[in-house]
Amino acid sequence: MRASLSLLLPLLIVPQPAYAQEPIRERIEWADIWVTDANKDDLPRVLLIGDSITRGYFGGVEQHLAGKAYCARLTTSKCVSDPSFLDEVTLVLKQYKFAVIHFNNGLHGWGYSEEQYRDGLVRLMEKFKEHASDAKLIWAATTPIRNRHNRGGSTRWNGSG
Numbered sequence: 001m002r003a004s005l006s007l008l009l010p011l012l013i014v015p016q017p018a019y020a021q022e023p024i025r026e027r028i029e030w031a032d033i034w035v036t037d038a039n040k041d042d043l044p045r046v047l048l049i050g051d052s053i054t055r056g057y058f059g060g061v062e063q064h065l066a067g068k069a070y071c072a073r074l075t076t077s078k079c080v081s082d083p084s085f086l087d088e089v090t091l092v093l094k095q096y097k098f099a100v101i102h103f104n105n106g107l108h109g110w111g112y113s114e115e116q117y118r119d120g121l122v123r124l125m126e127k128f129k130e131h132a133s134d135a136k137l138i139w140a141a142t143t144p145i146r147n148r149h150n151r152g153g154s155t156r157w158n159g160s161g
Helices: 002-012 052-064 085-093 114-131
Strands: 031-035 045-050 070-076 100-103 136-139 145-151 154-158
Touching (some): 045 052, 045 085, 070 085
Parallel strands (some): 045 070, 045 100, 100 136
Antiparallel strands (some): 031 070
């Protein structure tokens, strides 16, 4: 966890918290918690946190780790900036011990500022420290956004993936 936090250290130095007091709601909101082999504890447990894209690759990750780790997911339409996102994360972290937590959560955060996203990420790190301090953290960059400028028939992508 120490190495992971050092990579995120610049995020932890926040001049003024930009905490989103009120959530920005979408027309449809959802959350999906899935814990495979919840009744077993003979293998390490991996948690994937993200949105529908994470839900889409969860099955492949679970197959790849079969016999090596049990997999769980928290997929949600909430962004790390949403004040209730941490409630969903806490619900899962309090019930299970995870050896690895992979998280990518931001695509649904269109209405939040970069400062609010940063503050949400800081709060998420604090939640990991409180409930999963021994877990290895893997932060995947937010899903790239398609730039629809069509030049010569190709589509360019902005962001990292």
